Each structure stands twice: as C-alpha cells, then as structure tokens.
Amino acid sequence: MDTQQQLIAIDLGTTNSLVGIYQDGESTLIDNAYGQKSTPSAIALDESGQILIGQAALELRHKGLPVLTSFKRLMGTDKKMQLGQQRFNATELSSLILTTLKQDAEHALGHSVNEAIITVPAYFNDIQRQATISAAELAGLKVARLINEPTAAALAYGLGQSEDSCFLVFDLGGGTFDVSIVELFDGVIEVRASAGDNYLGGDDFVSMIMKQFWLAHGVQFGAEEGVETIPIDIETALRAKAQRALHQLSKDSQVSLDFSWQGVDAYMQIEQQQFNQWVEPLLTRLRRPLERAMRDARIRPNDIDQIVLVGGATRIPVIRKMITKLFGRFPSTSIQPDEAIVRGACVQAGLKAKDQSLKEVVLTDVCPFSLGIAITEEHVFDPIIERNTVIPASKVNNYQAIHKGQRSIGVKIYQGEHRLCKENIFLGELDVPLPPNNELLTIDVRFSYNPNGILDVDVHVPSTGENLQKVLINHQSVMSAEQVEQARLELAKLKIHPRDNLVNKALLLRAERLFSEHTGYLRQEIGEKTQQFSQILDGQDERKIRETRPYFEKFLNDIEQQGMFDDY
Known part of the structure; x- marks a missing residue:
C-alpha cells in the first residue's frame, strides 16, 4: 500500500481517544507524545494563553481553570464552550483532538496522512455524524468511513473467531452507551440489532459521586443546604477527585474522597455497596437498550454465546455484576476494553485498503x-x-x-x-x-x-x-463548507503548545498539583525536585532533558502511589 495514502483509524472518544493503523496483518496502535496509547479528550488554556491538549490539559483542573471535556456529547448542537476569550462548538473542539491524533500518527509513520476511518456511537444521529465529518475536515482529514463503535469492537473480536457464534457487544464509554447483537458465521460478521443512549456513560457515574459529596459537604464550601449545583471552578477540580475515586472503586471495596479548595478541606468515605445504591437509576437506563436490542434481534439471553465488554466504564464492578446476573455468565475479558474499538477500526482500515490478509472478512451493519x-x-x-x-x-x-x-x-x-x-x-x-x-x-x-x-x-x-x-443536513447545527473553511482559518490562529514540549509541560503541571495536595516533608521534596527539573528545562540541553525526565516522572509516580498516608 502507498504510504502516502495510508489510512489511519481513530476512536474519537468522549473521555479518551486513540489512533492506529492496520499493518503487517494486524492492528497497531500509535503512541502519543507522552508514550501512551490513549489521549484524554481534554482541552485547556494555560496562563500564557497556549492551548493544551490531552494529559497536560487535565493537569490544570486542580487550579480551577476551565478544562473542556465530554464535548462529544454536544456534537451536532449549537452549544458553545468558553476557553479564555474564545467560544468553541463541539465540532471545533473535536477537530483539535483529531489534529493531535493526526500529528501523532504522522510523527510515528514518518509521512503525512490525510484520510481516516473514524468511529462514532451507533446511536449518533445524522446531524452528529455530519458534525464528526466536519470535525475531520477541520483537522485536514478526509473520512473514508464512519463506523459504529460496537460494530468496530465486533470486528476486532470476530476477526480471531473460527466457530459460528452469537455475541453481544456492551459498549459503555465515558459519555455514550451502545449495545449490539452480532452473529458470526462462514466468515461473515453480521450486526443483527443495535440500541443505545447518547447521554449515558462513565461521566454519569462520576457525576453521581460528585452529587453525593456536594450534598454532604457543599455547605462547607459556601453552598446552601440541599443545593446540588456546584460552582464551575469547584466542579472542575472536584470532578478530577471523583474520577479517581471511581477508578479506585473498580479495585477496592471502599475509597476515601479527599477534597481541598481555598483552605477548606472535606473528606468522604465511599463504600462499594453505598455507591451501588446511588447508581441504581443509571443501571436501569443501561438495561433498557439491552432489552430493546435483544427484542429486535429476536433472541433470548441463553442464545448469547459471549458478552464482549467495550469501554473503560465497563470496569465498574456493579456493571459487570449486572451483566453477569442478566445473562447467567461472566463477560469475556479477551479484549482490552479501552482498545477494542480502535483495533476494530484498524481492521476496517485494512478492509478499505483491500489488505490481502483480510480478504475473507465480510461485515454487515444496521441502521440503529x-x-x-x-x-x-x-x-x-x-x-x-x-x-x-x-x-x-x-x-x-x-x-x-x-x-x-x-x-x-x-x-x-x-x-x-x-x-x-x-x-x-x-x-x-x-x-x-x-x-x-x-x-x-x-x-x-x-x-x-x-x-x-x-x-x-x-x-x-x-x-x-x-x-x-437532498443530502440531508440540518443547517441549524451542521457546518457548511464555507463555515468549515472559516473555522479552519480561525483555529489556525490558536497558540497550541508545541508537541515536542508537551510531556515536560504535563510533568510540571502534575508536580504543581501534587505539591498542592500534600504537606510536610513530601511537599518540600516535591518542590525541590520540581525546581531541579525546571532548571534543567531552562538549560535547553535536549540530551540532559531526555536523561532526567524518566527519573522525575518515576518520582511523581511514586508520590501518587503513596497517597496521603505518607505526609509527615
């Protein structure tokens, strides 16, 4: 295949996004500037007026600065989000994420790319799909194919299967939920039925923790008794803490949520059983699309051979417990939930490029x-x-x-x-x-x-x-060709932090956050190590920076793992 025409595959996620290619008969994921497969779908503006994308943007949350996340939920709407003195719609923000992924791919491949397979939630409507195509155009990418996320996951899963089977793809990401019933027979991967909810995902489980914390402790931060609305600056910082608490609950039976803001400290112990009660309404919402998809596919739970979990939110124990109870069996863990969608999109890229190793694969999808x-x-x-x-x-x-x-x-x-x-x-x-x-x-x-x-x-x-x-477009919320070109010119004026220095910036912001979270000897040590690393950066000796950075990162990792109990 001509490398100049090489297709990349992108999972444009609510919480995290990934990019990969199909090469040498397999899906290969591409690292970002941080050396990670996953790039947070987060955008922020630092004190110098530079746009930060990914992990560096998330590190600004503890300062109460606006950090834009979950904008995928607003795709195809007129709603704007504020960043500094400018306002952006979800299409423009998504284009910045796509641009970053495109740059990561070009850095890894050593040549330019201009065409991509992009995944979308199965339940994305026509307007949201058009908005996704516009976002790609803003990023300088032609969309070779939009593929539904659970369908992509089914492609990744079904590729290695040799026996006929019927499986259910349960896809719960950060902001959307999709479920698909898929049959595999004679080399054909056939989607029988899809259903979903575009406004249900891991973010809602995080929000439930935030709501309960604020109801219990909001008064300490100046809120009236019983008020659920959290001030935006506090909300940004509290969300980061609630997300960590949710991740911890995926491993432990209880977790403590410690939150400090402008000299006020609050603490909350969360038991797994207590959390399960809080999220019962969300579990009910998860069950409805499940039932609809199975009803449309005309199958019963015992007809399902395997349940495939996709999306980081499927790690939440109460969700796995619900699935196990509904189907009377444990879900499959053969595919990494965070990577299944992009790996399937890579396969689709291989199919589109007529890769010889995929000539026997046939995929059919449905209108959901x-x-x-x-x-x-x-x-x-x-x-x-x-x-x-x-x-x-x-x-x-x-x-x-x-x-x-x-x-x-x-x-x-x-x-x-x-x-x-x-x-x-x-x-x-x-x-x-x-x-x-x-x-x-x-x-x-x-x-x-x-x-x-x-x-x-x-x-x-x-x-x-x-x-x-009529090629159907709702002109109220989808960008025309002229609007896309105008937006591209406006986005080109943004001061985006250079990719090569992004890792250093993220480490310094992370060190600042840890400094604010700790006290005593640990705070002093964090301050000293940060000062030393800053001085090395000021020296602009690239060799010395590369040699020192891993040690500074390991130091921060160790501090994060020790937690609050080692402050002394």
Whole structure:
C-alpha cells in the first residue's frame, strides 16, 4: 500500500481517544507524545494563553481553570464552550483532538496522512455524524468511513473467531452507551440489532459521586443546604477527585474522597455497596437498550454465546455484576476494553485498503434507529427505514396531498421511535412544489442510508416527472463548507503548545498539583525536585532533558502511589 495514502483509524472518544493503523496483518496502535496509547479528550488554556491538549490539559483542573471535556456529547448542537476569550462548538473542539491524533500518527509513520476511518456511537444521529465529518475536515482529514463503535469492537473480536457464534457487544464509554447483537458465521460478521443512549456513560457515574459529596459537604464550601449545583471552578477540580475515586472503586471495596479548595478541606468515605445504591437509576437506563436490542434481534439471553465488554466504564464492578446476573455468565475479558474499538477500526482500515490478509472478512451493519417523515396534520411519524434494517438501505414510500388543489407538500424528516414527531429528532425538511390541479396529488419519497450512517432523501413527483434531491443536513447545527473553511482559518490562529514540549509541560503541571495536595516533608521534596527539573528545562540541553525526565516522572509516580498516608 502507498504510504502516502495510508489510512489511519481513530476512536474519537468522549473521555479518551486513540489512533492506529492496520499493518503487517494486524492492528497497531500509535503512541502519543507522552508514550501512551490513549489521549484524554481534554482541552485547556494555560496562563500564557497556549492551548493544551490531552494529559497536560487535565493537569490544570486542580487550579480551577476551565478544562473542556465530554464535548462529544454536544456534537451536532449549537452549544458553545468558553476557553479564555474564545467560544468553541463541539465540532471545533473535536477537530483539535483529531489534529493531535493526526500529528501523532504522522510523527510515528514518518509521512503525512490525510484520510481516516473514524468511529462514532451507533446511536449518533445524522446531524452528529455530519458534525464528526466536519470535525475531520477541520483537522485536514478526509473520512473514508464512519463506523459504529460496537460494530468496530465486533470486528476486532470476530476477526480471531473460527466457530459460528452469537455475541453481544456492551459498549459503555465515558459519555455514550451502545449495545449490539452480532452473529458470526462462514466468515461473515453480521450486526443483527443495535440500541443505545447518547447521554449515558462513565461521566454519569462520576457525576453521581460528585452529587453525593456536594450534598454532604457543599455547605462547607459556601453552598446552601440541599443545593446540588456546584460552582464551575469547584466542579472542575472536584470532578478530577471523583474520577479517581471511581477508578479506585473498580479495585477496592471502599475509597476515601479527599477534597481541598481555598483552605477548606472535606473528606468522604465511599463504600462499594453505598455507591451501588446511588447508581441504581443509571443501571436501569443501561438495561433498557439491552432489552430493546435483544427484542429486535429476536433472541433470548441463553442464545448469547459471549458478552464482549467495550469501554473503560465497563470496569465498574456493579456493571459487570449486572451483566453477569442478566445473562447467567461472566463477560469475556479477551479484549482490552479501552482498545477494542480502535483495533476494530484498524481492521476496517485494512478492509478499505483491500489488505490481502483480510480478504475473507465480510461485515454487515444496521441502521440503529428508525427514519421517516411527518404525516397528517397531527404530525404522526411514519417510518420509511425501520430501525435495525441492514445497510446500505434504500426504500421508497408513496404519500398523498391532504387537500385537493394543494400547491406544495412539506416533507419533514425525523429520526426516532415515538408515534408523534415532536418526541423524535428533527433532521431537516424539503418543500415539494405541486402543479395546479384539482386532484389529490402524490409524491414518492425515497430514503437512502449509506454505510457512514448518512441519509439521502429523494422526492419524485409523478404528475410532473420532477425530481428533488437532498443530502440531508440540518443547517441549524451542521457546518457548511464555507463555515468549515472559516473555522479552519480561525483555529489556525490558536497558540497550541508545541508537541515536542508537551510531556515536560504535563510533568510540571502534575508536580504543581501534587505539591498542592500534600504537606510536610513530601511537599518540600516535591518542590525541590520540581525546581531541579525546571532548571534543567531552562538549560535547553535536549540530551540532559531526555536523561532526567524518566527519573522525575518515576518520582511523581511514586508520590501518587503513596497517597496521603505518607505526609509527615
């Protein structure tokens, strides 16, 4: 394969993002500037006005500075997020993450890349998928294919399977939840059904810890009794502590959440059983898409051969316990949950590039939601493509004008499962003119849904022979080509911290955080080591910096592992 045309694969996640390639018959993940596979989907602005992306951005949370995360949940909306004096939408913020991943890939491969396979939640609607494509364009990437996240995971899992089987992909990331029923037979990986929730993920379990902490201790920080709303500066710092507590609960039966802010200290002991009670409403929300997917696939729990867990949030013990109880067996742990999606996307990149080692693999996917139009004056939803139809799909329905002599028909397009259109997602509309006539004229409406999950709408008017075509875009929230170009020019003006110095910056910010968290001898030692490393950086001797950095990083790792009990 021509390296200049080499496809990269990107898992653009709510919490973390990864990039890889398919090479020499296998998926290979690419390290970022920190030497890690995973890049936090976080963006911040430091005191000098430079944009920090990834781990360095997260290290600013303890200062109460704005750190933008979870913006993937806002894809396809008009909502803006503030960073310094500028405001960005989720598409622009996602493009910065994609740009960073593209640079990591180019650094590792030694040549430029301009095309990518990008994963999206199966339940992302047409508008969100268009926004993802716009984000890629802003980053200088052409999208060769959007692939649903659980489908990518199924591809990674099914590639090594030789026997026919039916498995369930349970994909719980930082901000979204998807579930897919997949059958593997005769070299074909077939997605039978998908369901999900775009606003349910690990972030919600973190938020539940924050809510309980604030209800118990908010008064100490100036809040009124019983108030759940956390001030934004405190919320940013508290979220970091709550995330650590959640990670700890994945290993231990209890954890302590210690939080300090402007001289006020608060402490909370969290028991595993107590946490399980807090998140019961979230578990109920997880069960609904599970039941829908199995109902649509017309299978029972005992028909499932294996349950594949995908996404970092599946490490939460109460979630694994729920799955084990529902299916009467333990889920599979053969694939690293954090890497399954990007590894499957790498396989898709190999398929797209016609890699010879993948010539026997066939993948089929489904449309995870129903697509249709509003009919009657009450705006009742009439599905044209039903959910879990195998894609690509194309279907035409015939519709009649409501009144004789009607001069136009408004075709309003929706996505969803509710009988009433107002309860579904509005995707766009097309006004179809009709000729003067005293009859009830008809139109043919064709929906075509491609493998990227993008909907095309074609309307034919039999009485005139006229055809109207619309590549469906909701202009209120998806960027036009002109807007993409304007945004690209604006983003190019940003002062983004140089990639080569990002690791050093992150280490200094991490040292500052640990200094603020500790007291006594440890604080003194952290201060001394930080000063020594800063002086070496000031010397600008690259060889000396490379030699010293691992020792400073190990020192910080040791401090983090010791925790609060060694302050003396």
